[in-house]
Amino acid sequence: MAKSSRYVPPPSTGWRKLPIGAVIPWPGNSEEYKTGSWRTLRPVIDQERCIRCAICWMYCPDAAIIELKQEYTTKAGRKYDKTYVVNYDYCKGCGICANECPVKAIKMEPEVK
């Protein structure tokens, strides 16, 4: 069973090939399980309004807000040295970030319109 880390057995795997007792001997493979498909609402960050306070980054229960070392200049000329984006592979659309944002820079938009 010495598979590399993050191995995920293909969905067709039969009972003989699965480790007994539902043990998962491939540490970290939950990363391969993209939970973003559960989402009905997606958070969209307005980079113009965002003040880079990192509150969304702190509150996200799934570490799905990513801090990028990427510069951004607003139309009004304000310069930031970082940018916050959403990792849609794992964001389940709970809306905590939008709720906590002090400047209402995050909008929850329906996945299906």
Added chain:
Amino acid sequence: MVKRTSLSSNYAVAYAVKMADVDVIAAYPITPQTHIVEKLSEFIANGELDAEMIHVESEHSAMSATIGASAAGARVFTATASQGLELMHEILHIASGMRLPIVMAVASRALSPPINIWSDYSDIMNARDTGWIIYIVSSAQEAFDTIIQAYKLAENKEVLLPVMVAFDGFVLSHTFEAVDLPEEEEVRRFIPKQVTWYTLDPENPMTLGPLGPPEWYYEFKYQQVVALNKALEIAKQVDDEYGKVFGRKYGLVEPYRLDDAEIAIVAYGALASTAKAAVDEARKNGVKVGLLRLRLFRPSPVEEIAKYLENVKAVGVMDRAISFGAPYGGPVFADIMEALYMKGVDTLLSSFILGIGGRPMYLHDVLTVINKVKEIAESGRRTIETYYIGVRE
């Protein structure tokens, strides 16, 4: 050198667990099991057994702590009875589902209400579908031997399932019999400590007990089916090996005077001893009766049941538990009926309930059963009645 001594089944179990050199025991006291863990505490306090005794706050926690220790690679033990077994019921499924080789002794006792600390097998019957291997033994010697066999069976790589060893509360748990104790070294050679299962290890991290969504769950349950079926074969091998080393073997069922029998009775636990005496007594009066004692309850030894009962005209199954609202008869009766029907054995079956809540089971009770089975055989007619032996009108 074998040492012959006088032990109750509870103490016999404690000696077996000590000789098995267990690492962790987690238990909550309950009558009639308490002597087992009391004795084990004594062994630990005296330095005779190097194990951790976890005093938990309930049986639910006892089984949970046992699972945790087993998942860390320890050889583990716990014991319970009656309400305690009921309280740990949820966790029994987790132990078997996680494929941990836990061994547990159960001094079988009736269920409340009314509160009753005496013996019957209602507790064990409720644990039937938990995925555990379940032995029901008939003597202190067999209790000792079966605990040792249980570790060998549970830890077998092709099995990896928990094992329950049950015996009558009080009737066996508290009465003293001669028991031959083998050398501790010999026992340890028979069941050397090898961690054959997945364990928690910081060097080699893994997830135990994860979520199993519909696309995965079914396969893990099927693995349990296969392992439990395999356990039937391995249990036989272990019993044979044990017999070679220690000179005692029991089989998965024990036939008694069945060779030329025309009718048969089926029993389990201590009742089987009374039943043997009753068979002898009935035979003195010319009744060709034999006894089949069920020793392995789960997985069910279907082949043996069919083999020993295929030539008798009628079979009476004595149950020490009631299956309320069942289509017909007691829980083991249902097993025997299923086994015989599916094996194409056509015999006149009847179900007898006795020894409920510690109600004494006398020789004449079993003789009543034998006479009824004889009547049914002579009449050649199927009966649809369940006989509740000894219940007052």
